[in-house]
Amino acid sequence: MKQSLDCSSLQLTTTQRALSEAKTVCQQRGVRLTELRRRVLEIIWNHSSPLGAYAILDVLRNDGRQGAPPTVYRALDFLMEQGFIHRLASLNVFTGCRQPGTHHSGQFLICRDCGQVDELSNLTVDAALRAEAMARDFEVSAQTVEVLGRCLMCRNEASHHAN
Numbered sequence: 001m002k003q004s005l006d007c008s009s010l011q012l013t014t015t016q017r018a019l020s021e022a023k024t025v026c027q028q029r030g031v032r033l034t035e036l037r038r039r040v041l042e043i044i045w046n047h048s049s050p051l052g053a054y055a056i057l058d059v060l061r062n063d064g065r066q067g068a069p070p071t072v073y074r075a076l077d078f079l080m081e082q083g084f085i086h087r088l089a090s091l092n093v094f095t096g097c098r099q100p101g102t103h104h105s106g107q108f109l110i111c112r113d114c115g116q117v118d119e120l121s122n123l124t125v126d127a128a129l130r131a132e133a134m135a136r137d138f139e140v141s142a143q144t145v146e147v148l149g150r151c152l153m154c155r156n157e158a159s160h161h162a163n
């Protein structure tokens, strides 16, 4: 059987996997993945690039929910606390975590053109930053690394158009 590899089915599988992982982690921790929290996580994973809070709110309103910004922010806070999503401060958007349930701060390659994000988890980078901070007697509360640039696809497209 030939496996279908079109984008939408691939996306769906990833979303479903993320949702079931989140459900399991919540059960293990004894916290509640409410319907709203689950839906917010689903919206983030369904979208190919990271979303801002207001874009998420728009989708919720399309669902027919009476969403107010604080409700969305509380759901986002919960998802961040549990490590299911990361906030990318440079763009003020949220992206699904590729390794939920593990404690990590995350390093991200962010494409400025298409908004595509690649999450890395390089332990050497993590340890090096931690050591540098410690050497300067600096107490770290968040150690997210955001690298801005252009992905291969966008660069190819740009050079294609230039020809």
Ligand SMILES: [Zn+2]
Residues within 6 Å of the ligand: 086, 096, 097, 098, 099, 100, 104, 105, 106, 119
């Ligand atoms: Zn992550």
Ligand SMILES: [Zn+2]
Residues within 6 Å of the ligand: 111, 112, 113, 114, 115, 116, 150, 151, 152, 153, 154, 155
């Ligand atoms: Zn790109």
